Amino acid sequence: MSNHHSPVDDHQVRISDSPEIPPAINDNWQARRELADALRRLNMAMLTADAPTGQLRAVAAVVHTEAARIEANERVYGRKALSNLYTSRQQQNPDLLHEMSPASGWSNAVAPGMHIWREGERVHARVTPDWSHEGPFGHLHGGVIALLFDHVLSIGQRMVGSIGHTGTLTIRYHRPTPINKPLRMVADVKRIEGRKKFMAAELWADNACTASCEGIFIASRNALPPASPEPDKADT
Numbered sequence: 001m002s003n004h005h006s007p008v009d010d011h012q013v014r015i016s017d018s019p020e021i022p023p024a025i026n027d028n029w030q031a032r033r034e035l036a037d038a039l040r041r042l043n044m045a046m047l048t049a050d051a052p053t054g055q056l057r058a059v060a061a062v063v064h065t066e067a068a069r070i071e072a073n074e075r076v077y078g079r080k081a082l083s084n085l086y087t088s089r090q091q092q093n094p095d096l097l098h099e100m101s102p103a104s105g106w107s108n109a110v111a112p113g114m115h116i117w118r119e120g121e122r123v124h125a126r127v128t129p130d131w132s133h134e135g136p137f138g139h140l141h142g143g144v145i146a147l148l149f150d151h152v153l154s155i156g157q158r159m160v161g162s163i164g165h166t167g168t169l170t171i172r173y174h175r176p177t178p179i180n181k182p183l184r185m186v187a188d189v190k191r192i193e194g195r196k197k198f199m200a201a202e203l204w205a206d207n208a209c210t211a212s213c214e215g216i217f218i219a220s221r222n223a224l225p226p227a228s229p230e231p232d233k234a235d236t
């Protein structure tokens, strides 16, 4: 059995207690969210517009030029490196997971813009996937559903201590999930056995549960015991 994982460094992962997305911590991160929104809009336009070939090539050239402008800055790869950079500059760290995650990142254009918050012993999430997430005609891709479940369950672990790796996800797709309308998710911890957390979640559209998921998450051998105090209060 391997023990190749570095000590769990999830102390900065917080679960919001508000259903509202918090404002960006500063103007730079606000601008990142705005750029991510613009990129999502561009992607949606490209996927849904019967645009002429020349127009598409012209826009691609402009986007490449603008990307090169941003690439010319100092590059920092990954949340950990970015966090270290802010720390070395004695700057405030944004909530990097929720800004950059591929599932919930407000500043990550590939993320469907999910928000997760805690109410009591459950975590809730809200997300509105769109045409860029289409699987079956007019419905949500099953792999995107798996991403949403993995993320909401991963964050939900924080209610009872550290975040562990996803070991197993078991998803039942009850009926097709619509796109372009707000979806709701709810997740909770069913039980803990040693390093394993058994979690469950549901995905709802209107009044129908379209998919449900059970997940087993394995804490690192170096993780804090599950009975550790309220994480967001103890660690932040």
Ligand SMILES: CCCCCCCCCCCCCCCC(=O)SCCNC(=O)CCNC(=O)[C@H](O)C(C)(C)COP(=O)(O)OP(=O)(O)OC[C@H]1O[C@@H](n2cnc3c(N)ncnc32)[C@H](O)[C@@H]1OP(=O)(O)O
Pocket (backbone or CB within 6 Å): 001, 002, 003, 008, 009, 010, 013, 097, 150, 151, 154, 155, 163, 164, 165, 166, 167, 168, 194, 195, 196, 216, 218, 219, 220, 221
């Ligand atoms: C994430 C980490 C922290 C980082 C904090 C950073 C910030 C937080 C960001 C969060 C952001 C979101 C993150 C999304 C969550 C991912 O997406 S994680 C990425 C997807 N998952 C992976 O890549 C995991 C790949 N697999 C592995 O690394 C290893 O197999 C595992 C799962 C860590 C287990 O390895 P291990 O610790 O050596 O486990 P091992 O000692 O063999 O077994 C321990 C127990 O677990 C059971 N078990 C082992 N594997 C499995 C399995 N796959 N299924 C069920 N049970 C299993 C064993 O049977 C055993 O049970 P008991 O005998 O104790 O009853």
